[in-house]
Amino acid sequence: MRADGALIALDRLGRLLLPGVVLLFFVILTLAPLRLPYLSDILPLLPVLAVFQFSLATPERLPGPFLLAMGVLLDLLLGGPGAPVGVSALGFVLVRAAVVGSRRHLVGVPFLFQWVGFCILSWAFVALVWAFTSLWTWTVIDPVPAMMQYAVMIVAYPLLAPLLARVRARDPLNVPELSRGTARPGETTT
Amino acid sequence: MAIRDDFEIAALQVRTVLQRFALVVLVLAAFGAMLIGKADTVLVENARVLAMDLASPALEAIARPVAIANRTIADLKEFASLREENARLREENSRLLAWQTAARRLENENDRLRELAQFKDGPEASFITARVVGDSLSAYVRGALLDVGRAAGVTPGQAVVTGEGLAGRIAEVGQNSARVLFVTDVSSHLPVMVERTREKAILAGDNSGQMRLMLVQGVQGVQRGDRIITSGNGGSFPVGIPVGEVVQGGKEGSVRVRPFTDFSRLEFVRVVDYGVTGLVNVGPPSNSSSGTAPPAQRGH
Numbered sequence: 399m400r401a402d403g404a405l406i407a408l409d410r411l412g413r414l415l416l417p418g419v420v421l422l423f424f425v426i427l428t429l430a431p432l433r434l435p436y437l438s439d440i441l442p443l444l445p446v447l448a449v450f451q452f453s454l455a456t457p458e459r460l461p462g463p464f465l466l467a468m469g470v471l472l473d474l475l476l477g478g479p480g481a482p483v484g485v486s487a488l489g490f491v492l493v494r495a496a497v498v499g500s501r502r503h504l505v506g507v508p509f510l511f512q513w514v515g516f517c518i519l520s521w522a523f524v525a526l527v528w529a530f531t532s533l534w535t536w537t538v539i540d541p542v543p544a545m546m547q548y549a550v551m552i553v554a555y556p557l558l559a560p561l562l563a564r565v566r567a568r569d570p571l572n573v574p575e576l577s578r579g580t581a582r583p584g585e586t587t588t
Numbered sequence: 589m590a591i592r593d594d595f596e597i598a599a600l601q602v603r604t605v606l607q608r609f610a611l612v613v614l615v616l617a618a619f620g621a622m623l624i625g626k627a628d629t630v631l632v633e634n635a636r637v638l639a640m641d642l643a644s645p646a647l648e649a650i651a652r653p654v655a656i657a658n659r660t661i662a663d664l665k666e667f668a669s670l671r672e673e674n675a676r677l678r679e680e681n682s683r684l685l686a687w688q689t690a691a692r693r694l695e696n697e698n699d700r701l702r703e704l705a706q707f708k709d710g711p712e713a714s715f716i717t718a719r720v721v722g723d724s725l726s727a728y729v730r731g732a733l734l735d736v737g738r739a740a741g742v743t744p745g746q747a748v749v750t751g752e753g754l755a756g757r758i759a760e761v762g763q764n765s766a767r768v769l770f771v772t773d774v775s776s777h778l779p780v781m782v783e784r785t786r787e788k789a790i791l792a793g794d795n796s797g798q799m800r801l802m803l804v805q806g807v808q809g810v811q812r813g814d815r816i817i818t819s820g821n822g823g824s825f826p827v828g829i830p831v832g833e834v835v836q837g838g839k840e841g842s843v844r845v846r847p848f849t850d851f852s853r854l855e856f857v858r859v860v861d862y863g864v865t866g867l868v869n870v871g872p873p874s875n876s877s878s879g880t881a882p883p884a885q886r887g888h
Contacts, residue, residue: 429722462614474639484621
């Protein structure tokens with residue numbers, strides 16, 4: 399091993415952990431008291447953006463159990479009394495599965511397609527959380543604030559997605575065929 | 589070669605099946621978590637408190653620079669209108685001085701009448717000052733995270749006030765953190781009264797910027813601009829903390845109340861330790877800060 403072997407290993411480790419760390423940061427950031435108009439609106443949906451964006455390129459770096467844990471943590475931190483704990487986890491897992499399942503429509507396509515994909519999936523996420531929260535608390539919750547957050551988020555997507563894409567470790571098109579999909583490193587034994 | 593290909597195809601199929609299976613397991617796990625949360629609320633409460641205690645230091649680290657930045661921006665904004673602001677404050681000051689005289693006179697009179705009637709005052713409230721380190725302002729919850737907890741004597745059910753009025757009540761308490769639920773939260777139902785008519789009512793939040801006044805005896809007499817104060821029913825809140833004012837009167841159930849507290853600028857709040865917190869047994873108030881209650885905290 400050469401002298402820069404350790405650096406390469408460190409680099410690899412950093413890339414491996416990055417999506418998870420960014421997601422954790424966003425989950426905690428949802429509570430941050432940023433009192434700026436619009437900016438505080440998108441905070442609750444930033445984790446969804448991270449899940450979507452990282453699932454495009456490197457879904458194996460956001461393993462399902464980790465998403466589950468992050469979703470539960472988000473619900474514990476955000477949730478009020480009676481709110482379902484685990485609905486965000488369900489949303490994260492489903493968003494990741496949907497992205498992985500429709501990679502050919504989302505990866506290596508014009509940006510507009512990704513945007514539309516994000517619009518659809520994050521709408522589904524918002525609707526899911528709204529439906530379960532309403533069901534669990536057995537009250538019809540006003541959907542307008544949730545829809546406002548959603549609207550601000552999809553408008554902000556073109557600004558935020560390139561940032562995350564820069565953070566993203568490697569070009570999705572360079573992913574070896576076999577490690578596409580949900581395979582984790584080490585699972586592909588060819 | 590062909591055997592190898594067959595093997596690869598089979599392996600791929602197995603992997604696909606496993607992946608689907610993993611998704612099903614994950615979805616079931618998420619549902620399981622939700623059902624457990626519904627069935628065992630104590631467990632979830634404890635998990636919430638643990639998560640809050642863990643996240644609170646990180647949030648505090650984020651909150652301070654953010655608060656400084658926010659204050660700087662606010663300062664800069666105020667700078668532009670300093671002259672008008674000064675004039676307005678001078679005018680307000682002279683008006684308030686007149687009110688102060690009236691208040692002193694009334695307080696004296698009140699004290700004398702109480703003595704005459706041998707009125708027994710409620711427990712004296714003391715305060716725990718707390719910094720807001722986190723917002724839980726999603727589309728579904730209106731609340732905030734405070735940096736004080738059980739160690740400072742905070743217990744669930746205590747009132748949280750600002751200089752303007754009531755902000756909410758303590759919902760969950762960790763060792764060094766606590767969650768406030770604002771009065772605008774959908775689960776907040778507060779016993780209040782209309783200050784002018786002394787009419788009892790329930791003030792319900794619905795996660796919007798305003799609250800709904802549900803009157804017990806009917807809506808006659810509620811006018812726009814009426815102040816809404818806590819009624820003290822239930823025993824855990826002091827009587828007479830201002831909550832908000834009526835912005836829109838009308839038919840039953842459609843009386844809207846605007847809270848006095850500006851939730852978007854909350855930085856420090858005070859937790860009111862009123863001595864009696866419902867059924868919860870409170871220990872001796874340990875390091876409550878000031879004993880001087882502002883006029884708003886006094887009974888009538």
